[in-house]
Amino acid sequence: MNGRLIKWIVFSWVFIGLVSRLDAALVAHWKFDEGAGTTAADSIGGGGDGTLVGNPVWSSGMIGGGLWFSGTGGQYVRIANNPVNQLRSASTYSVALWVSVEKTELVANSGAGMILMHGEGCSAWGSWFLGVGGGEYDAARQEGNLVFGVRTSNGSGYTSVAAPLMPREWVLVTVTFDGQTLKMFINGKEVASTAAQQPYNNTNNFYIGGDPGCGGRNWFGGAIDDLRIYDHALTEPEIRAFLGRVGVASMPTPASGATDVPRDTGLSWKAGAYPGKHDVYLGTAMADVDAASRQDPKGVLVSKGQVANTYKPASMLGYGQRYYWRIDEVNDNDGYVHKGDIWSFTVETYGYPVTPVKATASSVYKATAALNTGPERTIDGSGLVGDQHSTTIGDMWVSKLNVTPIWIQYEFDKVYKLHELWVWNSNQAMESVIGYGAKDVEVLYSEDGQTWNSLGMFEFAQGPGESTYVADIKVDLGGVFARYVKLDIKSSWGGGNIASISEVRFFYVPLAAFRPDPADGAADVAIDATLNWRPGRQAAGHKLYLGTDKDAVSAGTVQPMTLQDHKVSLGAFTPMYATTYYWRVDEVNDQATPALVPGDVWSFKTIGYAVVDDFESYDDTCNRIYFAWIDRLGPGDHPECGVIGIAGNATGATVGNMNAPFAERTIVHSGRQSMPLEYDNSNSPYYSETTRQFATAQDWTTNGVNTLTIYMQGQAAAFLEIAPGSIVMNGTGNDIWDTADQFRFVYKQLSGDGSIVARVEAVGNTHQWAKAGVMIRETLDGGSRHAFVAVTPLNGVAFQRRLETGGTSTNTNQTGLFAPYWVRLTRKGNTFTGECSADGVNWTSVGPSAAGSMATINMANDVYIGLAVCSHDAALVCGAKFTDIATTGKVTGTWQVAEIGVSQAAGNEPGTSYVIVEDSSGRSKLVSNPASWMIATGAWERWDVPLSEFSAAGVNLKSIKKITIGIGDRNAPRQAGKGKLYIDDVALWRIAN
Known part of the structure; x- marks a missing residue:
């Protein structure tokens, strides 16, 4: 989004007590910090997770990440109905969110800008909404305003409060209802109120970004961040306290609540809105991390006043340990400390569950459709909910009475180095009376199922016969190598010739490299991506094999790279674009058994192109699109940005919209922005062009690129x-x-x-x-x-x-x-x-x-x-x-x-488009597009230009300084028409011959 323009003053204090009360009253909170994927999580859980539809764009928000909606239709977040989203979980409520409105105009035959809506058009009348200029389709228009409306019965009119829009600025919108009065606050200040009632009991979904009802309508154009629902009416001081959140760190990595985090992980976060330093708190006791301060660090202030928004723990983290951490942002100007949230993560365990597992037994009590007590019941998760086992006999293995010896055996898919065995013993409700649970057990293991070794005798604790039973038998398997494990049951707790076990879980020690990053089969991997993996537990070093021949990598005939770290830049291998690579990591340790552990063969495919300009970086302040792409007007003087005006190029081209946003944000090929280019070839010089000069000459020969690609969309011809x-x-x-x-x-x-x-x-x-x-x-x-x-x-x-x-x-x-x-x-x-x-x-x-x-x-x-x-x-x-x-x-x-029925538009006429590439010595080549229709289709068209067109003319592709895109016949100019193009995703591709 645009630079953060906030028309309010954040005082350098926060009401801590008010913040605590806010947290207690919070019933739903969508932070939009995911940054990728199709789920917007509710961190509280009362409102439910949302599903992204139509690819709204993850973007920077006011506090951490946010969601960007194009406003062109079909982009929204869908959340299932519940009382929280109905605003009916209590007799009072508050809705608060940050919003930046991009599109403010009314769309004909539709509402404009449905930011939030509970309900769905053509299905049932909406119960409440927040919209631009009126939002809900049948609500009265209030142009130029943000409007919050409540409908108190199906089919009734809306009761609403409104406030003037502040386009393209982040604004905190808060609406409260105390049981009698509906109020709207903008940036913490009350701006409107009216008598109202609660929304009626509409059971439709809750939508963010649009109303998909009636086939779709009312689409919002802009960005949303940090949506909260409270079960009470916030007061003005509480809302002002909430404003202080913009100074708090956000978007933690690892994400809060993450599990299976590598022991050598680093921490990172998004800094708060104000310039300052960072204090890092990290420990295993949540209370200490919460209470610690500079004055009382409690042993968990691990870095004070650091500049970087990353931190690497001084030593390896503990296996299976849960850690808590906090980042305090310390303002440079006054030293004010913005206390951060408490985040947590859990480190990877030493051992991992073995899968798949096959179970056999000496005998089975019953194996019918009505009741199956076969050995597979001990490995299929039956009866387990949250690792607590049921008391149902059909969820357990039970041997046949008086059939001896009694044993149950497990087979794995290969030999593993075994770490631990967890056992849930027999857990029928009458276990304390019948005593079916295994008691004296010899644990045997084998690599081939023929030669067996004993790990020893163990007494298995008797199960409690309760549905809250968790595994309390944990056998240390000592790192033995085995494919088979047999539990030879010598006695049971009841003393009879019958035995039962509810569930088992085996854990192995991972010796081979695992968890590759990029993931196996990944696509569009960056040329400079980092190859990373989890090292085997015994690894002292690594041999990395990488190549395009899968068989060669598998056979190890590719020259390996020897590494001490478990990560390396893909760039070290000079990879090609649009190429599938295979890789394998062998773990090495001469002091361990085995000394060499071959890894699996993984694959990934590199991205097909290098970006020349995707137009995503331009803004409406000091990085405007027409500062970089010079047109007929030139950028003019902008001393506030350090831009010294230069003359235009005297052609018919005009880059960018005349008013902000200067880049196009509706008609885009990918991402959020494209370049608008108006051309007028009706006057001399009868051609129109725009040029970008690179600050540093670009090398257009790397990693196999061979084609310059330009996406363009012109207004469709009549x-x-x-x-x-x-x-x-x-x-x-x-x-x-x-x-x-x-x-x-x-x-x-x-x-x-x-x-x-x-x-x-x-x-x-x-x-x-x-x-x-x-x-x-x-x-x-x-x-x-x-x-x-x-x-x-x-x-x-x-x-x-x-x-x-x-x-x-x-x-x-x-x-x-x-x-x-x-x-x-x-x-x-x-x-x-x-x-x-x-x-x-x-x-x-x-x-x-x-x-x-x-x-x-x-x-x-x-x-x-x-x-x-x-x-x-x-x-x-x-x-x-x-x-x-x-x-x-x-x-x-x-x-x-x-x-x-109505006069129609002329649209673009067919015409020649061209590109000029110039190197740092001033040598250039113009290439014309043979498809004159390409600028007049009304659809995105791709123009591929072989780089050989330029190199054959003597252009040094290793040192490209300028690129020009134009419309018209530059070599033989002649009077032509006017029109408009959109340019996007200028890139260098590697295209197979």
């Missing part, structure tokens, strides 16, 4: 047939729906029966109900009878029809389908059938039934057949790309273009 059967076009209008339509129609004439099929390659996401598809239409009037099969951005494939001229429309749609997708419309007499297909071969009806995908429409014999595009938003232009267009029947004429 109509452009780029090849037979392939058409690009645009369309605008409110909708193709109800009694009259607004859209662009590209058509031919059909007499009698016939059909049209097309693959919709792309449709612009101007609205979740934007439409691009195939149509048969009786007339070119807005209210004409028609049938239409369309692909939408978010609502799947739709079969729409109007049965009567000027009549209402009907729709059947199948959700979960997205472009590229095939659609087909067939006319036979007055029966029209809509179909769709993923591959153009296997066709299905649209919707749940064939009947819903057919309609009887009385049309004239001569009709119009073609392609239709509508933006579903009259203020926007939707681009669409069709391929594999084909018709059957008596279809005549050439493609014609009609503007149905």
Whole structure:
């Protein structure tokens, strides 16, 4: 997000007592600190974890991490309903979160900016919401405001409080309800209040970032962080105390609550908002870590006043030990200490459970469908919940009465060095009376199942016969090597010839390298990634084999790298991009048995490209996109940023939006931003270009790169047939729906029966109900009878029809389908059938039934057949790309273009795009794009330029200083038109020949 702009003063004090009360009243807390994945965890648990849908972007937040929503639709977090999310877990509540609003405009035919919503449109009336300018679809608009609304009964109006927006700034929004009055606070200050009641009992999901109801609507554009729900009404002092949290450290690594953490782990965190130093507290007693201070360190202040936001413990951490740690942030200006949260993690254990395990026994009491007491019951986890065993006999092994000797044997998949055996003895409720539990047991082990050795005799404690029973028998296996273990039961606690065991668990000592990082099979691994692994417990050194030949790595014929540490930079091997590598680590220790432990063969694939510019780093303050990419205007003087103005390049190019955000944040190929580039070739010099000069010359020859790639998206042309059967076009209008339509129609004439099929390659996401598809239409009037099969951005494939001229429309749609997708419309007499297909071969009806995908429409014999595009938003232009267009029947004429119901936009015209690469000596080469249509499709197009084009012209690819992207014929300039492009993901790829 943008730089943190906060219009409030944080005092250099925090009410500790108030913070404690806040924590006690907190019933749900989504920190959004995960940074990756599809789950937003509730650290308290009262509200429940959220599932990310539509790929909202993990980003920097106000306190640690946050979530960024593009506002283009389909991005949200879904959380299951419960009383906490209903705001009904108590008679009072508070909702608090940090929010930075990016998109403030009203989207036509929809609400704008649903930040939070409990409920779902078209399913039930929402019960409460927080939105931009009104948010919920049927709530009264309050433009320019943040609005919190509560509905007290299904179908009633909303009671709301509102406050003016502060776009592109992090703002703390807090709403409280004390049982009578609803209040809104902005940055700790009360700004609105009204009499209200609790939200009604809506049982729908809770959503963050949008309302997916009615096929999707009300999408929020901006960032959210640190969402909290309390079960009481916070006071203004409490809220102000909460403001102080911005100075606290966040995003700990290891994550709080992490388990199986390596013994040599380092600690890291995200620093608080204010410049300062860090005090690191680390220990095994939570109370000490919580209470310690500079004045009373309690032996856990392990680093005081350090600059780095990382800390490496002085010695190895203890196996299986739980540690607590805290980071205090100490302000540079006044020395104020922001006491941090208490985090914890648990270190890896010395031994790991052996899996798989096979169990056999001397005899079995019963092995029927009704009751199975076979030996497998001791290894299948039956009866275990949280490592506490049940008292149910069917969850245990029981031998047959009077069949001796009594034994149970376990077989592993290979020989292990065994560490420990845990046993849950027989645990029937009557165990103290019947005494089936094993008592005197000889533990035997073998590598081959033939030659056995005894570990000794052991007395197994009797089980308590209670459902809270945890393993209290732990046998030290002493590091013996075995594939088989037999428990030879000499007696049981009851003295009879019968024995029983509930569960066992074997632990082994890992001798081979394990837990590879990157994980086995990982993709898109960075060229400079660190190769890491958990070392075997006896390892004194390591031999690392790495190569592209799996067999050679497996056989060890690759030259190994000898290492003392269990990590090394992949860069040391000069890897190639887009290449699969195999690697293996052998653990070495001449003083141990065995001295050499070969490792498994793992694999990963490197990322395919090196970034030249992905446009993600630009902001709206001192790293603006037009400071780096020089256009016709030049950057101008910005002394506050140390930028000295320079003249523009005198071409027709304009980089960036005229107002913040200067980079594009809606139309992006990947990430959060792209570069807007307007061009005007109607005036001299009749070409438009922008240039970025690198501060340090770049080497474009490393790691096998061979191709310069540029992604571009231009406004779709009004109509452009780029090849037979392939058409690009645009369309605008409110909708193709109800009694009259607004859209662009590209058509031919059909007499009698016939059909049209097309693959919709792309449709612009101007609205979740934007439409691009195939149509048969009786007339070119807005209210004409028609049938239409369309692909939408978010609502799947739709079969729409109007049965009567000027009549209402009907729709059947199948959700979960997205472009590229095939659609087909067939006319036979007055029966029209809509179909769709993923591959153009296997066709299905649209919707749940064939009947819903057919309609009887009385049309004239001569009709119009073609392609239709509508933006579903009259203020926007939707681009669409069709391929594999084909018709059957008596279809005549050439493609014609009609503007149905409303004037249509011109869009970009085809034109030449080009790139110039220049080295540090000033030698350059211009390469033109042969696909003139690429700037006018309305979809992201990829242009690959072989680097040999530049090197053949004498450009030194080892020292690239400038790159220029332009539109027009620079070698033979001639007057042309105007338009707009978006550029993204300029990169160097390695593409196989």
